[in-house]
Amino acid sequence: MKKILGFAFAIALAFMASGCTMMKMGTAFIKLEPETQEAYAKMMDSIDTYGDPAKAMMIETKINDDVTNDDAVEAIKAITEERNMRVTGDVKMFTKEDAAPDEVKHARIISVCNLTTAKVFLNHSRYYGGFMPCRIMLVEYGNGDRFLITMDLTLAIKGGKPLPPEMLKAALIVKDTMETLIKNGAAGEF
Template identity: 45%
Template sequence: MNILKSILAFIGAVIIIAAIAVYVKFDLGDKLEKASKLDPKAMGAYMTMFDAVLTTGKATDAMVRRVKIDPDVPTEDVVEAMKSIATDANMVQVGDSHMSDKSIKDGKGNRYIRILHYCSPSIAKEFIDYSLAFGAFMPCRILIVEDDNGDRWLITMAMELMLFGGHTLPPEMMKKAEHVRSTMYKMMDLGAKGDF
């Protein structure tokens, strides 16, 4: 019985020493303090992304939002619907990149690929003034792409980490950021149906 107590005491001591070593090595106290200063929605946003990474095994799939286009809606109707919704929300289409190349023969046919770029210049300036890094995410883009089955999709960056992943944005900036996000998502949801 004394031997069992000694073994258990030794195991307990090793666990305590390991916990202290991890705490010191990774400076968990400092990290926990910093994490407590993040936006209240930050952990949920990160966990949603991490769950998607675990499910798909692809970080890129975890960072996007996708909507399937109704098969009865012509692509140009989708584009027009999104342009109309953007205009109503004071956003402008600042680019239209056709990525499909009819000359490429890859054995899979010619996939339709097109990227539409949208921006609100006044909001963009304010966010770049706040952090230059925001400029790397501009303009907002929506990809129109055909998959291997011929289905068409609208895909954009999921904006939750930009909004909630760090310290809480100032209230006026958060309001504008949420406006951009809701506009982009509305453009996709209604555009996929050809609806204005």
């Protein structure tokens, strides 16, 4: 009996020392943002539904029929300035006049950034540079459907350990701005 108890105690001690205890695993999520699991679950649900990881990381708004591509871009540029951000690029990727209905006919990227916020994020982690500058993709299909697409910044903000308060505040402003840009751009609202 002593040998069995000693063996069980040794296994329990090894298990606890390895970091594999439920206590250790449970505290891993306590150090993360409260919304972390929900944000990742939403992304995984989208991947499960559509099979497209890129779609799972983006948000989009359909451009109104009465708004031209140029009007959508001009609205984006005007709002960008109002929100203390800068347009850092506007690139027409391509136009294919004879595109099939389900084929991309026109693609354009508008890049925007708040340089002060960018510096704060880069000082926190250089890997945030992979999100910079924020981009909006205007995509038009051969059938006339048009969309404004941007990255869902939820995981960049809530996908790990809590950001410092001032950084979180700045990040939420950028997230709100990007969502406003595609919503108002699609409606042609300045």
